[in-house]
Amino acid sequence: MLEHDLYRLFGFRSFKAGQKEIIQTLLDQNDVFAMLPTGRGKSLCYQLPALLTEGLTIVISPLLSLMEDQVQQLKRQGIKQVASLNSFSTWDERRELLDQLHMYKILYTSPEMLQSKELLNRLIPIRIAYLVVDEAHCVSYWGHDFRADYLRIKNVKELLSNPPCLAITATASAFVREDVMTQLALTKPVSFIESVNRSNISLFVEEVSIAKQKVERLCEVLEKAKVPGLIYVQTRAHAESLFLQLRERIPMLKSSYYHGGMPSEERMLIQQQFIEGQLDVVIATSAFGMGLNKSDIRFVVHLHYPLDMASYVQEIGRAGRDNEQSIALVLISPEDYAYAQFFVQRNERSEEEWIAVMNELSKQAVDEQTIVKRLEELQIEQGRTFLYLMELWGIKWNTLREEAKIKNLATKLYRYFKDRQEERLERLKPVVTYINQAESCRRATMLRFFDEEPVLQGQCCDRCGLTLNAFQRDEDAKHDKRFEWQEELNILFGLTEK
Incomplete structure (x- = not known):
């Protein structure tokens, strides 16, 4: 039974809704398009079949940090036959991995790296169990614009003798779903479409009269909000500027910023610190959050217009994965719509x-x-x-x-x-x-x-x-984890009883 394999390999006793059906359909050698809401365990839908099937499973992922996080999670669970191949890999690491490729069960890579002739020459003689496109909406959103290698995946699939393909994502409109299946040339795909509704995430929009008032209102919210949380902004400059303002206005708030222009090591460090609870808030561009394995995010704030509904739903879906009540707030000013139009047309x-x-x-x-x-x-x-x-x-x-x-x-x-x-x-x-x-x-x-x-x-x-008042931190929480260092210091010097 699949439940036995699930417990043996991952320690779970039961599947979440939708997982077992997707896995069984893949094991039956069918192409699959799946849309599961954030927090439903999408990665398990291909990891379990990969470990149960002879051959190598290739997972195409959009972000380096997402690949590395997935690899490290599997290794911590004792699954060692997994690796990633991306631009962050050194020449020696690439050579060693390519020489031992037949020994692995799961290989994470990017659509660009998948076009490497050196990699393709090593993959063609190997049995490929499955080809997986994680965050599959990127095929439609990015493939037609600035990451055309997403549109070349179907050519690679053909070179590899058309293994069963899984395209999986958290959010996609009907148009995007059809486009993804077309661009990947899926053969009679079986679709599993789950609701995007997350009833434990309450939805708010607030408008201030001028843009400068956003920071003031945001600080009022953060002073009372339960943490941890995410704040999304439109640009790298916005992320860095807001970080400096929050550090000055709420010095006890443990915050940092994240964007695609930062060195890879720095981005991975920020993500890990947030996951481990060392940060209360991360101010980020849309580059942050795909595949983020953190269940207790209490709020997601957008300080500008989201540029499309599917991405917005995916970003707020990072809150409340523990099924506890959480909030999603869009904080806008009158000029934001014009700015969103400019950003789209820039x-x-x-x-x-x-x-x-x-x-x-x-x-x-x-x-x-x-x-x-x-x-x-x-x-x-x-x-x-x-x-x-x-x-x-x-x-x-x-x-x-x-x-x-x-x-x-x-x-x-x-x-x-x-x-x-x-x-x-x-x-x-x-x-x-x-x-x-x-x-x-x-x-x-x-x-x-x-x-x-x-x-x-x-x-x-x-x-x-x-109203947002329903989600405020209790007054007693002024001595929450953000202030623990003060208490520990007082205990150390005998100023407070333990």
């Missing part, structure tokens, strides 16, 4: 700008590496997508020497990325509805976006009459 380039880029590239770019590097120097982050589109459109770079051909390619690039931008603007609209136009219940508005029937559960949001 990388927009006109057709003339793309022509200038093409002309600049034609002067010196001779191979893929040079093209990508030069595009980075021109502050264009879609280098890998550029190469993918060239391949998709059947364009050879060495033929682009005529002005007419360069202009034609620039026009196609402009239209392609303009369409992607329009898609992002469309994804912003449901967020606007949730924040400004939810007439009766925010939860009902949120669930309708995912084609779910609204759930009636009494006071569940500010529109239903709920």
Whole structure:
């Protein structure tokens, strides 16, 4: 029985809702698309089949920190035949791993690393048990824009003799689910779609009159809120600035910041400190939180408009995984909508700008590496997508020497990325509805976006009459864990009885 294997390998006596069905369908050699809410144990859905099936399971993951966290968790459970291969690996580590690849059961890697000819040459002769795409919504959200290697996964799948494929995520609209299954070329996939509703997370939106008042209101909330918690901001500069302001205003609050521009070691340290309870609050961009294994997060605050509903639901779903009551608060000011629009459109380039880029590239770019590097120097982050589109459109770079051909390619690039931008603007609209136009219940508005029937559960949001006062820390909690160091110091010097 699967329950026996579950207990033997992971120490759990029973499955969470949805897990067993997904696992059995994979073991039956079917392609699967699964959507399980945050905290439902998505990783177990592929880890258990991987350990029960002959061969290597490849897990494609979007973030280095997420890969490393998964690997370390499995090793702590005594499962040693697991490794990650990513840009953080040293040359010697890569060589040793590739030489011993046939001895592993699970390999975590990125969509970009999966395109490495060296890795593919080692994978092709090996029996591949399963191909797993974790956080599968990234295929649709990022693949069409700046991480085109997500769109190449189906080619790798074919090279590896089409092993059963699992695409799994916490949130995805019906459109995104269909797009993911199409882009991965899943064969007659069996879908498991669970509700995104988390009834223990209460929903709030507050508006202040000017942006500067956000920090004041946030401090009022933090002074009384139960910790730990997450605060999401839009940019790296916002994260660092808010950290400094909170450190000055609430010095006893143990906080830090996290964003994609920090060194990998520093990011992994912040994540581990938060998991271990050494930090009360992390101020972060959207780069933080995927796969975060922490059950007691009590609040998630967004200080700007979320850019799409699916990402918002996934981010607030990091709260209350212990099923205790938690809150999700969006704190906005009147100018935030215009800022969200600007943020979505910030990388927009006109057709003339793309022509200038093409002309600049034609002067010196001779191979893929040079093209990508030069595009980075021109502050264009879609280098890998550029190469993918060239391949998709059947364009050879060495033929682009005529002005007419360069202009034609620039026009196609402009239209392609303009369409992607329009898609992002469309994804912003449901967020606007949730924040400004939810007439009766925010939860009902949120669930309708995912084609779910609204759930009636009494006071569940500010529109239903709920207030943040219900979630304040007790006055006695002024001596909570944030002040324990003072008590320990007093005990040490005999000023307080133990």
